[in-house]
Amino acid sequence: MNRKDSLLYQNARFYEAFERSSIEMMEEIWSGTSAVRCIHPGWSIVEGRHAVLESWQRIFEGEVHMKVTLRNVRADVYGTIGIVVLQEEVLYTTGKLSNTGAVMATNIFEHDGRDWKLIHHHGSPTVVLAEQEGENFRFN
Amino acid sequence: MNRKDSLLYQNARFYEAFERSSIEMMEEIWSGTSAVRCIHPGWSIVEGRHAVLESWQRIFEGEVHMKVTLRNVRADVYGTIGIVVLQEEVLYTTGKLSNTGAVMATNIFEHDGRDWKLIHHHGSPTVVLAEQEGENFRFN
Numbered sequence: 010m011n012r013k014d015s016l017l018y019q020n021a022r023f024y025e026a027f028e029r030s031s032i033e034m035m036e037e038i039w040s041g042t043s044a045v046r047c048i049h050p051g052w053s054i055v056e057g058r059h060a061v062l063e064s065w066q067r068i069f070e071g072e073v074h075m076k077v078t079l080r081n082v083r084a085d086v087y088g089t090i091g092i093v094v095l096q097e098e099v100l101y102t103t104g105k106l107s108n109t110g111a112v113m114a115t116n117i118f119e120h121d122g123r124d125w126k127l128i129h130h131h132g133s134p135t136v137v138l139a140e141q142e143g144e145n146f147r148f149n
Numbered sequence: 150m151n152r153k154d155s156l157l158y159q160n161a162r163f164y165e166a167f168e169r170s171s172i173e174m175m176e177e178i179w180s181g182t183s184a185v186r187c188i189h190p191g192w193s194i195v196e197g198r199h200a201v202l203e204s205w206q207r208i209f210e211g212e213v214h215m216k217v218t219l220r221n222v223r224a225d226v227y228g229t230i231g232i233v234v235l236q237e238e239v240l241y242t243t244g245k246l247s248n249t250g251a252v253m254a255t256n257i258f259e260h261d262g263r264d265w266k267l268i269h270h271h272g273s274p275t276v277v278l279a280e281q282e283g284e285n286f287r288f289n
Contacts, residue, residue, distance in 0.1 A: 043225075044223075044225060046223065046234055048234075048253045048255070048273070048275075050273070051273075051274070051275060051276050052253075052275065053236065053253065053275055054221065054223075054234060054236070054253060056223075081194065083184075083186065083194075083196075085183075085184060087228070087229060087230050087259065088227070088228040088229060088230065089227060089228060090227045090228065090230040092257060092269065094186055094188075094194060094269065094271075096193065096194070113188045113193065113194060113271070113273070115188070115255050115257075115269065115271045117232060117255075117257070119227060129232065129234065129255065131234075131253070131255045131271050131273065132273075133188070133190070133191075133253070133271065133272075133273025133274070134191070134273070134274070135188075135191060135192065135193055136191050
């Protein structure tokens with residue numbers, strides 16, 4: 010797998026962790042060595058591995074099942090930094106109710122020589138849908 | 150000036166261009182060689198130098214004067230990539246009316262051997278203010 014493919018693979022694993030509400034997968038995906046930061050939609054910044062993982066734990070504790078479809082995925086590799094920009098289409102289900110939301114995301118990964126590790130996630134609510142139809146990406 | 154200081158300087162120039170509604174400064178700041186992308190608060194993604202500059206032009210055509218105060222500025226350099234994460238406090242003024250908004254921003258710059266050039270801006274509305282009081286940064 011080349012660097013860009015492995016970047017997309019790790020990005021897909023991040024959303025798999027999200028769908029599965031798996032804090033163990035999140036622990037693997039987020040960098041354990043570099044400064045990490047996370048901006049959840051509408052939130053302020055969360056900084057540091059401990060606080061970032063705790064924020065995901067809080068999200069996972071909500072009894073909401075989330076299904077994410079990735080649209081218009083763009084990925085670029087610059088040395089040891091990989092940048093993925095995309096649109097998340099999130100289907101939230103709680104009991105018999107469900108709702109869809111669109112989130113724009115910037116995900117920044119750092120390659121540690123073996124794997125891409127997430128160092129920054131910025132998710133934000135969007136009201137405007139993408140005009141162009143790009144590559145749709147579903148990881149399972 | 151070391152790389153981190155010049156990164157912060159170029160980041161401040163980006164906001165100066167914003168405050169001055171200067172498309173000429175934006176043309177200087179945004180990369181002319183790499184793929185550029187921009188997510189304005191609530192918008193979908195804008196891609197490519199031409200479309201990105203046009204989107205700023207449209208914003209600047211609105212008769213709104215904007216003053217930006219940067220808060221909790223975080224900057225990291227990874228080789229030729231510089232990442233700046235911060236909170237924008239924007240004071241919008243139109244005629245006698247004014248309003249304040251908070252925006253979380255991720256700005257990614259690429260060093261071209263001479264200067265840092267902006268390749269990605271992601272701005273998103275936030276409802277939660279930063280809990281920690283960090284370094285406040287005012288560029289003029």
